[in-house]
Amino acid sequence: MTVRQDVHSAGIPVLCQSCEARHHGVCGALDPEQLVGLAKTSSKHTVEPGVELIGDAETVDSYSNVLSGVVKLTKSLSDGRQQIVGLQFAPDFLGRPFKVESAINAEAATAVSLCSFPKAAIERMMKESPELEHRLFKQTLNELDDARDWMVTLGRKSASEKVASFLLMIARNIDPTLDPAAQSTSFDLPLTRADIADFLGLTIETVSRQLTRLRSDSVIRIENNRHVVVDSLDRLQRRSGA
Amino acid sequence: MTVRQDVHSAGIPVLCQSCEARHHGVCGALDPEQLVGLAKTSSKHTVEPGVELIGDAETVDSYSNVLSGVVKLTKSLSDGRQQIVGLQFAPDFLGRPFKVESAINAEAATAVSLCSFPKAAIERMMKESPELEHRLFKQTLNELDDARDWMVTLGRKSASEKVASFLLMIARNIDPTLDPAAQSTSFDLPLTRADIADFLGLTIETVSRQLTRLRSDSVIRIENNRHVVVDSLDRLQRRSGA
């Protein structure tokens, strides 16, 4: 999974009045006048882990910027088997343009704060401002690249490679400034073991066993089941199947 | 995988002079004047199965419309394991906007005819014509939906469900007019067993065994190793894991 470089670098920080904070998401593409208009109809809110943001086959009538936290996108088979098909980190945009209903579920994986706009407002602005559509297009292209990278992991990697790849992906997304040459890093896991399993196409038990193995091989340490300390990014990378 | 409905329905057939044929791809978004300009720099050509169209990490300097045939998009791990991450059917657009190099390989799976344009020409037109960018955006959104659907298949379905899902996806893409209530259909497989395995994250042997099972259960017949006759779309669907 690639770090969303160009979203970060292209975004000129803009004060989105409704979010009450500078950020780099959709708002970065709007001129001050548009921003004021948007602020009237947008609202910032915070949700707890587990809250469903977009329901399967439900009508989607709003779009959001993710300000902090992690949102998981899931799909399920009729018998309950589930697969996480994407994770959205700040400052990603949440919502599927040009479609009234979504075939996927979005759920807060951690505590999440969002800035939401009515669907109609965004779509109107997209007509007026090619720059906004351009920016959403670029995010979508990045999501497509990420999804395709992940397909390789799902289809062709072993369980231990999957878990190593997952940890690396999380590390890179939580700290986008992470030096590729760095030897160690640490972060809080935004997902439970069950979520990780659904992301990797594995079972909880297998995920647990692989984490235990990484731990006993001194590649990582885990504190309080959530905080991961990677002692050797190098060895983690070598286990990820390149 | 969803059928690319809106690309089909939104496209007003336009005579792209260089392709010497009416089709619905990128050209459908251009006005006659732009088309004439494009025709000067574009060229139609046909390639044999196995020809590499876009090399991994190679500089991409042209974009193409797929006029007929099937292009497979692949990614590989350093040790040679391969995964097909997408298939492009006519009238899809081939090429990754806004990036000089591609992390992906594109290879003709069948005989393919394409209409190619220099990268610069398309990017210039995209700046002038929001409609063109809009259309490419929509195709990208569809590809993202397809990729995510496929992630569920890769991560959570059994071998027999994978093979059934694959046959259904091919049937729907080769004949987009296929009635959902139809009881039978037939088509030529655009992929070899090895390709199917790389698409499904399986081995050749497993694919072969699953096809044999579908055959002995009279769900399908296979003639000359390529032509598939589906006798019961119903039962195939029930085996695809919904």
Place this chain on the structure above:
DNA sequence: CAACCGCCTTGATCTCGGTCAATGCCCATC
């Protein structure tokens, strides 16, 4: 026609990861 090659099928065996079940750990509540 024989020899060969690419692709596919089938069989025997092995192994990785799933399944089932027990236990541990953390924390909230009384």
Place this chain on the structure above:
DNA sequence: GATGGGCATTGACCGAGATCAAGGCGGTTG
């Protein structure tokens, strides 16, 4: 401090799919 619930870990066993190996089939090349 006891009780209970939600996650996570660990162990024993099993099975789906991989691996290894041996043909089969169709086309084409000499």
